[in-house]
Amino acid sequence: MTRWLLPGFLAVGVIATLVLIVGPALYAVSLSFYEIRSLTSAPEWAGLANYAAVLASGEFWNALWNGIVYAGLAIVLQVVLGIGFALLLNQPFVGRPILRGIAFLPYLLPTVIAVLTFKWMVDGSLGIVTILMDDLGLPPIYWFETETASMVSVILISVWLWTPFVTTTFLAGLQTVPPQLYEAARVDGAGPVRRFFHVTLPSLRPILTVIILLRGVWMFNKFDVIWLTTGGGPLGATEHLPVLSYRMAFTLYDIGSGAAVATLSFFVLMAAVTLYFRFFPIEGGK
Amino acid sequence: MTDNKFLTGPITRRKALKGAGGLGLGLALSGLAAPAVHAAGGAPIRFLNCETGKGTLAFFSKAAAEYEEKTGREVVVDSVPLGEAFTKITNGIRSGNPYHVANVGFIGHVLLLAEEGQIVPLNELTDEYQWGNNILFPVDGKVYWYPFDYNLALIYYRKDLYEKHGLEVPATWDGFAGNCEALVEGRRKGCLFPIGSNGASNWMSFAFMWAEGVKIFDDQWNVVLDSPEMKPKAAAYLDFMARLYPTMPPGSLQASYADVLSNLVAGTVAHGAYAGRVIESAERDNPAMAEQLGIMPYMDSAGTRKAASHGYDGWVVLDTDNTGPSMEFMRWLTTAKMVDFLHTAPVHFQPARLDIYDDPRWRDNAMIRKYATEIETMRELVTDDSVVVTSIDTQGPVPDVRPGKVFESFAMPEMLQDKILRGTDSAEAVETTAARIRELVG
Numbered sequence A: 001m002t003r004w005l006l007p008g009f010l011a012v013g014v015i016a017t018l019v020l021i022v023g024p025a026l027y028a029v030s031l032s033f034y035e036i037r038s039l040t041s042a043p044e045w046a047g048l049a050n051y052a053a054v055l056a057s058g059e060f061w062n063a064l065w066n067g068i069v070y071a072g073l074a075i076v077l078q079v080v081l082g083i084g085f086a087l088l089l090n091q092p093f094v095g096r097p098i099l100r101g102i103a104f105l106p107y108l109l110p111t112v113i114a115v116l117t118f119k120w121m122v123d124g125s126l127g128i129v130t131i132l133m134d135d136l137g138l139p140p141i142y143w144f145e146t147e148t149a150s151m152v153s154v155i156l157i158s159v160w161l162w163t164p165f166v167t168t169t170f171l172a173g174l175q176t177v178p179p180q181l182y183e184a185a186r187v188d189g190a191g192p193v194r195r196f197f198h199v200t201l202p203s204l205r206p207i208l209t210v211i212i213l214l215r216g217v218w219m220f221n222k223f224d225v226i227w228l229t230t231g232g233g234p235l236g237a238t239e240h241l242p243v244l245s246y247r248m249a250f251t252l253y254d255i256g257s258g259a260a261v262a263t264l265s266f267f268v269l270m271a272a273v274t275l276y277f278r279f280f281p282i283e284g285g286k
Numbered sequence B: 001m002t003d004n005k006f007l008t009g010p011i012t013r014r015k016a017l018k019g020a021g022g023l024g025l026g027l028a029l030s031g032l033a034a035p036a037v038h039a040a041g042g043a044p045i046r047f048l049n050c051e052t053g054k055g056t057l058a059f060f061s062k063a064a065a066e067y068e069e070k071t072g073r074e075v076v077v078d079s080v081p082l083g084e085a086f087t088k089i090t091n092g093i094r095s096g097n098p099y100h101v102a103n104v105g106f107i108g109h110v111l112l113l114a115e116e117g118q119i120v121p122l123n124e125l126t127d128e129y130q131w132g133n134n135i136l137f138p139v140d141g142k143v144y145w146y147p148f149d150y151n152l153a154l155i156y157y158r159k160d161l162y163e164k165h166g167l168e169v170p171a172t173w174d175g176f177a178g179n180c181e182a183l184v185e186g187r188r189k190g191c192l193f194p195i196g197s198n199g200a201s202n203w204m205s206f207a208f209m210w211a212e213g214v215k216i217f218d219d220q221w222n223v224v225l226d227s228p229e230m231k232p233k234a235a236a237y238l239d240f241m242a243r244l245y246p247t248m249p250p251g252s253l254q255a256s257y258a259d260v261l262s263n264l265v266a267g268t269v270a271h272g273a274y275a276g277r278v279i280e281s282a283e284r285d286n287p288a289m290a291e292q293l294g295i296m297p298y299m300d301s302a303g304t305r306k307a308a309s310h311g312y313d314g315w316v317v318l319d320t321d322n323t324g325p326s327m328e329f330m331r332w333l334t335t336a337k338m339v340d341f342l343h344t345a346p347v348h349f350q351p352a353r354l355d356i357y358d359d360p361r362w363r364d365n366a367m368i369r370k371y372a373t374e375i376e377t378m379r380e381l382v383t384d385d386s387v388v389v390t391s392i393d394t395q396g397p398v399p400d401v402r403p404g405k406v407f408e409s410f411a412m413p414e415m416l417q418d419k420i421l422r423g424t425d426s427a428e429a430v431e432t433t434a435a436r437i438r439e440l441v442g
Helices: A002-031 A049-056 A058-089 A096-103 A111-121 A128-135 A147-174 A179-187 A192-203 A205-220 A224-229 A241-251 A255-279 B013-041 B054-071 B082-094 B107-115 B159-165 B173-182 B199-204 B207-211 B230-247 B257-266 B277-285 B287-292 B323-335 B338-342 B354-358 B366-370 B372-383 B401-409 B411-420 B426-441
Strands: B045-049 B075-079 B101-104 B146-150 B154-158 B271-274 B293-296 B306-309 B312-317 B388-390
Touching: A002 A255, A049 A255, A058 A096, A058 A147, A058 A205, A058 A241, A058 A255, A096 A147, A111 A147, A111 A224, A147 A205, A147 A224, A179 A192, A192 A205, A205 A255, A224 A241, A241 A255, B045 B054, B045 B082, B045 B323, B054 B075, B054 B323, B054 B338, B082 B101, B082 B107, B101 B107, B101 B323, B107 B312, B107 B401, B146 B323, B146 B338, B154 B159, B154 B372, B159 B287, B159 B293, B173 B230, B173 B271, B199 B257, B199 B271, B199 B411, B207 B230, B207 B306, B207 B388, B230 B411, B230 B426, B257 B271, B257 B277, B257 B287, B271 B277, B277 B287, B277 B293, B277 B366, B287 B293, B293 B372, B306 B372, B312 B323, B323 B338, B338 B354, B354 B372, B366 B372, B401 B411, B401 B426, B411 B426
Parallel strands: B045 B075, B045 B101, B306 B388
Antiparallel strands: B101 B312, B146 B312, B154 B271, B154 B293
């Protein structure tokens, strides 16, 4: 019985992966080699024409750059703030368990609820933030009205939503650092800052490497926040590759080009992850 | 093993097998019988509805039950927001389980489906009626949809504020912008016309330009937006919108249909555009405001021409094995039930069929009686040939998918953004947009 257990479980996993992930992904890649003008029209073989058209368009490079800016800045802020909150929540104080629970709350909220709530709060006429600022005699903030403001807004929403993930993961890691290391550092005269850089960070490097990797991949592929807040606008200022792919496929009905953008996005991400592991191998932390 | 009750107890293996066999036979027979039962009424009609108001949903539920009782044919109604309709329709076709009748709110989708032979002409249902202007969109004489309403975007204004400030209903852009500026007071803004890359902007913000006589295409489908005749007009429109922008609340870039509706009903803007839904929402949520709202068409810069932004909804019948019964159902729906359906949103569902305006059954409705003046104005807009009734997706000499592409690309709202947010010279913004449209339509 046990002889078949492992291969059985493996087979289920492999079949599920093939059917639910590999199959659809290959199908999506195959679509990129066809010209498909609507969701019901017959595909026509186009070779690499969709790739050539996409790579020659300014939209693709603009979306790639936007994705790098969005993911890059969001990760930096999430990691810096997440570590900061984790260090605070690792200190003993009254009410710590409650605060730890609250700190995780934004991560539990469905994105659509968080985003729509934010949009209502900053609504230019009826939003509570707008009304409070008006009551305080402050000018209104045009949260999404300029190209820079839009990017800043979507980054801030993303930071608010996913910093708790970094906090919680890093906090869990902090519990595993042997107290003797801190005591030894203290005996050697190291202050809090030096203890952080010479004890905490090196001890948690493998965790940090994984956190940054996961957040990077997730942010680069993050669709919902941008789609729900700005739709990629204004004037393409927040349009990154997932939004561009969706727009091409489902609003312009250029399915082939949409699939080409998605495939290119996959390869860009794969290259970035490969480079990342080259510079930050997880084993290196041990 | 020997203590297995199936072998030794009151239920023997033979009994268990017999029981299972009997159960299987029963299930098989019931399964065989099921098609016979269905055959009495035929295959169900799958109906995709996109009008999701509470009253309309209740209407379809009741109508489906009534039709089944009358004919024995089941009608299965699925309801989704309009934005998801085309994906549902095409997914149904691709999966081999298509809808038989579907609600469509974008003529580009109707034309795409017609071009691919997925829907059938409905002339046998439409030819017997008189219709309002520019609503049937025939292709070579064939009408592929049954339009049930106009959703013309009109300008709503506050009658009480006009009276208080001694303002006249404007006939020119200058007059309109002046009124918007005059009515900015505290948290109340002068107007709200969306400028974001969304359907609301496409629908609500361009009829000023249509009133001015701007066309995107000429009769040969050449893009003429930046022609010597059109460019100055389009540029003047952009200058006008840039003048309105400071009188709008922050967030006009993000403003959706719902945002404009809620601002009008709450009274936080003095002007905005929408169809009859505003009146119905105000009656429900803020009745005092409903009394204060007046409507006017969009105007040009010189005060010589009026326009309304085209909006519409209709039904298509898909080319399936069930087309015949679907046509029968459509005939029943559009004759016996049309008035009841329109009454589910009496002001918003502005009839596309002209006979309905004179139908006593339709007029016998509290909302239609109360807002008879507004409804008469709406009727004039679709029967007066001097009024421009058009939209981005219905531009061009004949119905075609090309303007639909312009609509879906949001090239026109981005022209507004280029001017208003980036401060690009108006003529340059028009030229950039025209070039983009040429690229889009090939």
